Amino acid sequence: MTAAAQRWPTARRRRGGVDVAAAANLVAELTTYLSAAFALPTAAALWYGESPWPFAGAAAITLAAGLGVGRATRGRERVGLREGFLVVSLTWLVAAAVGALPYLLSGEEQLSSPIDAYFEAMSGFTTTGSSVLTDIPDLPRSLLLWRQLTQWLGGMGIIVLALAVLPRLRVGGRQLFQSEAPGPEVEPLSASIRSTARRLWLLYLALTVAEVAALSAVAVTDLDPEMTFFDALAHALTTMPTGGFSPRGRSLEEFGAATQWVVIAFMVLAGANFGLMYVALVRRDGRALLGNEEVRLYLLLLALAAAVLAVDLGAHGVAAGEHAVRAGAFQAVAIMTTTGYASADFAVWPALAAAVLVGLMFVGGTAASTAGSVKVVRHLLIGRILRRELDQTVHPEIVEPIRLQRMPVEERTVRAVIAFFLLYVTLFAAGTLVLMFDSEIGGLGLAPFEAVAAAATTLGNVGPALGPAGPMGSFQPFGDASKIVMILLMWLGRLEIVPVIVLFTVRYWRK
Numbered sequence: 001m002t003a004a005a006q007r008w009p010t011a012r013r014r015r016g017g018v019d020v021a022a023a024a025n026l027v028a029e030l031t032t033y034l035s036a037a038f039a040l041p042t043a044a045a046l047w048y049g050e051s052p053w054p055f056a057g058a059a060a061i062t063l064a065a066g067l068g069v070g071r072a073t074r075g076r077e078r079v080g081l082r083e084g085f086l087v088v089s090l091t092w093l094v095a096a097a098v099g100a101l102p103y104l105l106s107g108e109e110q111l112s113s114p115i116d117a118y119f120e121a122m123s124g125f126t127t128t129g130s131s132v133l134t135d136i137p138d139l140p141r142s143l144l145l146w147r148q149l150t151q152w153l154g155g156m157g158i159i160v161l162a163l164a165v166l167p168r169l170r171v172g173g174r175q176l177f178q179s180e181a182p183g184p185e186v187e188p189l190s191a192s193i194r195s196t197a198r199r200l201w202l203l204y205l206a207l208t209v210a211e212v213a214a215l216s217a218v219a220v221t222d223l224d225p226e227m228t229f230f231d232a233l234a235h236a237l238t239t240m241p242t243g244g245f246s247p248r249g250r251s252l253e254e255f256g257a258a259t260q261w262v263v264i265a266f267m268v269l270a271g272a273n274f275g276l277m278y279v280a281l282v283r284r285d286g287r288a289l290l291g292n293e294e295v296r297l298y299l300l301l302l303a304l305a306a307a308v309l310a311v312d313l314g315a316h317g318v319a320a321g322e323h324a325v326r327a328g329a330f331q332a333v334a335i336m337t338t339t340g341y342a343s344a345d346f347a348v349w350p351a352l353a354a355a356v357l358v359g360l361m362f363v364g365g366t367a368a369s370t371a372g373s374v375k376v377v378r379h380l381l382i383g384r385i386l387r388r389e390l391d392q393t394v395h396p397e398i399v400e401p402i403r404l405q406r407m408p409v410e411e412r413t414v415r416a417v418i419a420f421f422l423l424y425v426t427l428f429a430a431g432t433l434v435l436m437f438d439s440e441i442g443g444l445g446l447a448p449f450e451a452v453a454a455a456a457t458t459l460g461n462v463g464p465a466l467g468p469a470g471p472m473g474s475f476q477p478f479g480d481a482s483k484i485v486m487i488l489l490m491w492l493g494r495l496e497i498v499p500v501i502v503l504f505t506v507r508y509w510r511k
Contacts, residue, residue: 018509023086025073030091030158032066034098035059037153038146041102045142051106055146058101082508085499091158092491096122099150106143110134115480122487124150125158126494127370129244129340129463130486132476136249141230144247148237154494155241155370156204156274160197196275203278204240204370211236211266215259223258231255239266242370244340244463250472251342252330260326260343264333271337271365272298293405294366294377301376305332305360309353316350336360338372340463347470354466358449361456372461372493374424381409381417416498423497424459427489431455434485435478442479444468454478458489 038059045052079087099121103111111117116132123130124147136144215232218224231247238245248254252263269277272295280289289295310328313319319327330343335357346357363379365371381402388400401408432455439446446454450467454475457465464471468478475483492500502508 018082018086019076019078019080020086021073021076022079023083023090024069025076026079026083026087027090027094028066028069028073030066031062031094031098032070034095034153034158035062035066037149038062038102040149041142041146044145045140048141050140050142052142054102054105055142057105058098061101062098085502085508088159088495089500089503092125092495095125095154095158096487096491099124099146102143102146106140108139108143110139110476113480115483116476119475119483119487120147121150122490123463124243124245125154126461126490127151127154127238127241127243127338127372128458128461128490128493129238130458130465130469130475130490131245132474132483134474134476136247141247145234147245148234148243148247151241151243151245152208152237155243155270156201160200199278200274200368203274203281207266207269208236208240211239211262214262214266218258218262224256226255227259235263236266239263239339239341240270240370242267242270242337242339242365242372242461244334244338246341250345253343253345253472257322257326260330263341264326264330267333267337267339267341268299268302270339271333271369271371273366273368274370275368292366294380297380298366298376301363302333302336305336305356308356312350312353312356318349319344331357332360335462336363336371337365337369338460338462340457342464342471345470345472347464347466347473354449358453358456358466361453361460361462364460374421374460377404378417378421380404381414382421385414385418420497423501427492427497428455428459431459431485431489435482438479438482438485442482444477444479444482454482454486455489458486459493461490461493 036059038055042052042055042059044050045055096118100114100117103117103120104114110133111120119130119132122128129151133139139147212232215227215235216229219227219229219232234247235252237243244251246252252260272289273292276289276292276295280286306325306329308328309332310319310324313327314324318324327344330341331346333339334341334343338361346353349357362374364373364375367375367377381404384402384404388402391400392398402414403409432451435451435454436446436448438444439451446467450465450469453465453467454469457463457469464473465475467473469475475486478486
């Protein structure tokens with residue numbers, strides 16, 4: 001046993017029962033496997049005649065770091081309930097550091113700052129889509145592909161992928177799955193977590209391939225001369241994870257109507273419940289999906305928001321006819337599903353449209369989707385909690401359980417939803433204040449509503465904001481302090497706050 005390994009048991013006792021070594025060992029193993037992700041951009045670099053060394057170097061550093069920490073913590077492989085929170089939180093921080101390596105090693109001026117590179121990588125893996133780049137097409141294609149790939153890997157979840165392929169996680173994987181999976185647990189998980197993870201990733205891969213095929217068909221049939229196979233692959237890699245990165249400087253604005261309608265359809269699918277979609281496909285019965293209360297409310301909200309935007313754009317002469325309908329539908333779906341694409345510069349749209357879009361940043365998709373933000377099911381449950389409180393105010397003797405799909409929801413889940421919502425609002429408000437304060441000091445001159453949008457879009461993993469960080473802008477003008485705050489908001493938002501916040505409580509570290 002090495003000297004470093006001998007020190008870990010002492011650290012464990014000092015930490016009061018949380019086995020930091022075991023958590024570090026699993027994070028190191030996940031990091032080691034993550035080094036394989038550099039193979040695709042390396043191949044792309046060779047294909048396009050670009051330098052493969054940023055990816056080869058990043059792979060070597062990642063592999064060496066993973067093996068080194070794994071060796072130092074050998075023999076401490078068992079991860080329990082408490083360690084699960086630490087593993088999930090650390091994995092996403094480390095993944096972003098790994099993702100930043102090619103940016104730093106490439107020597108690209110736009111990503112030469114470690115904070116900027118880490119911001120871009122965290123935005124990628126958390127599928128946020130906010131960017132510090134000011135000239136996206138100027139990057140090498142291989143680096144653009146890596147940028148897209150970070151979102152695809154983060155979409156369904158690094159831990160969920162590990163659960164699907166690592167034999168070590170057959171036991172004890174439930175806590176890791178629940179800590180990373182989006183949305184509250186309102187119904188029991190499958191008995192086999194590994195089987196669930198494999199099914200989710202299989203459907204995720206199948207939908208990605210289907211979108212590549214659909215967009216390629218648009219190109220082959222000349223429905224959109226702007227579309228290429230590289231664009232089809234790049235956008236499929238960031239549509240299904242609801243990420244929103246695009247290799248084009250003005251997102252989807254440069255593409256035609258056919259491309260935009262295809263992307264709208266796949267964004268709607270990406271924001272829906274993958275578990276229910278899998279069941280519906282296996283049973284060939286759409287009622288498993290469309291009969292779900294949350295899914296129906298999700299589709300209704302999308303339709304209402306799209307209609308409001310289309311009418312507002314038409315009333316102000318911004319767009320008319322099919323263009324207004326498409327622009328309203330595209331932007332409503334892109335923002336509510338937290339994909340973050342843009343088919344137009346909505347930062348200059350009328351005030352009502354801007355307010356609707358910022359409001360949609362707080363909605364999100366369904367549970368068990370790749371979307372971020374609060375999630376529709378939580379809004380549904382909060383509405384029913386409020387209705388129960390009103391009923392019990394008038395009739396205190398009423399015993400009325402909260403129901404979802406006609407089944408009673410455990411009071412523990414109800415409390416968790418309320419706690420999450422309070423934490424979400426608190427972090428959003430704190431983030432907004434910090435961004436405003438740093439803007440005043442740094443002279444950026446953010447308007448209050450622009451600070452609100454920036455905090456909402458990063459915490460909700462949405463992507464674009466308003467003002468300088470609008471859909472055709474960049475987060476580059478923000479100061480380093482603001483970027484660090486937004487990195488933290490992206491991290492907290494992707495892990496749905498609680499698994500991270502619990503690490504900062506005294507009780508977590510006690511026996």
